[in-house]
Amino acid sequence: MNSTHASSKIASFFMNLFNSAKSENLRWQQEKQQEIFSLKTNKERAKQALQAELDKQKAEFAFQLEKIKQQHETSLTMLKAECEQQIRDYKQYLGSIDQLKTLIQKNYSHLPDAVSLTIHHHAKQILKQMWECQDVEEKLQHETRLIDLMTTVHQDTLESENAGHPGTQLPTRTLELIKPPKLSD
Numbered sequence: 001m002n003s004t005h006a007s008s009k010i011a012s013f014f015m016n017l018f019n020s021a022k023s024e025n026l027r028w029q030q031e032k033q034q035e036i037f038s039l040k041t042n043k044e045r046a047k048q049a050l051q052a053e054l055d056k057q058k059a060e061f062a063f064q065l066e067k068i069k070q071q072h073e074t075s076l077t078m079l080k081a082e083c084e085q086q087i088r089d090y091k092q093y094l095g096s097i098d099q100l101k102t103l104i105q106k107n108y109s110h111l112p113d114a115v116s117l118t119i120h121h122h123a124k125q126i127l128k129q130m131w132e133c134q135d136v137e138e139k140l141q142h143e144t145r146l147i148d149l150m151t152t153v154h155q156d157t158l159e160s161e162n163a164g165h166p167g168t169q170l171p172t173r174t175l176e177l178i179k180p181p182k183l184s185d
Contacts, residue, residue: 097123107157122178
């Protein structure tokens with residue numbers, strides 16, 4: 001009986017220990033229930049706030065991206081229009097230079113074709129330099145040279161026509177203008 005009693009005491013001890021732990025756990029859960037609920041609620045709110053902030057930033061990013069895309073499309077359209085205008089301008093310049101050659105050939109018919117072609121080629125080279133130049137000041141200098149050449153040819157041809165005997169003179173100022181500078185020794 002002694003062993004039964006000892007077994008019973010041990011069983012009772014463990015049962016009490018178990019019940020005590022269970023009761024303590026229940027009491028702790030009851031005490032902390034509000035705190036646990038509050039933590040879970042705060043966690044859920046934080047998740048929602050974070051998701052809302054992410055959604056807001058995503059929308060802002062999409063808006064900014066669309067805005068940049070529109071700006072680039074507008075810039076590209078403007079650049080295309082500018083390039084198309086430059087091409088039209090270049091073609092007009094070439095047309096004017098071709099008219100210049102025709103004017104020289106008409107008013108100086110006694111000159112070899114090589115002379116009128118040289119003047120024409122010189123004008124085209126100035127135009128090419130002007131067109132390819134990136135520096136604005138240098139571009140203006142080339143443009144001024146081209147204008148000087150074209151007006152000089154025009155003045156020479158007018159003087160030839162007004163002299164009363166066209167086709168016998170030389171376009172001296174034009175030839176002087178296209179002559180390369182002398183190298184100093």
